[in-house]
Amino acid sequence: MTDQREVVVVRWPEQSPSADSGLAGLLAAYHLRTEAEKGQAVADVDGLPGRYRAEISDPRAAFVGDVVLVALSGGAAVGCVVVAASVGGRSEIKRLWTDPEFRGRGIASGLLRAALAGAAEGGVSSVRLSVWEWRVGAIALYERFGFVVTESWDGRERLVCMECVV
Structure with missing residues (x-):
């Protein structure tokens, strides 16, 4: 039977201790999956690049000044997104992730x-x-929200840069 509990989005870390405990796990899953998809699979968090380990081990320090939103279902963290602090009227979205067991429920x-x-x-x-x-599903999601492909600001191959007017 599928769990259909209501999902609530909260601003972390202000509103929920359970979001606190689940954010590191979501970030770990995001980074481990991303490295595997890039063909650089690692066995565990210790094998990730230092900047990613820092996010997982101390999200408060890694995202100081940013807004972190966490989706909760039955008190468990099931999704997250980071909105970087605005610079010159522009912000950046990072780390949009939904626990694979909860996908297809509109959490992202x-x-x-x-x-x-x-x-x-x-x-x-x-x-x-x-x-x-x-990540064609993610690209389609972003396009539905009005994001369009734009000139890259990042030199990594196979990375698509997108922007949306809010």
Whole structure:
């Protein structure tokens, strides 16, 4: 039987101790999956690049000044997104991730909707992001929210850069 509990999006770390405990696990899963998809699979978090290990071990320090939203289902963290602090009226979305067991329930859409609304309320005029070209489902999601492919600001091959006016 599928669990159909309500999903609530909260701003981390202010609103929920359970979001606190689940964020590191979501970030670990995101980075481990990404490295595997890039053909650089590692056995565990210790094999990740230092900058990713830092996010997982101390999200408060890694995302200081940023907005982190966490989706909760029955008190468990099942999704997250980071909205980087605005620079010059532009913000960046990073680390949009939904636990694979909870996909197909609109969690990523809810997180993205909340992230864009929060950015607009904060006076941001545009939001950008980068996504690996093989993540076609994510690209389609971003396009549904008005993101368009733009000139790359990142030199990594196979990375698609997108932007949306909010």
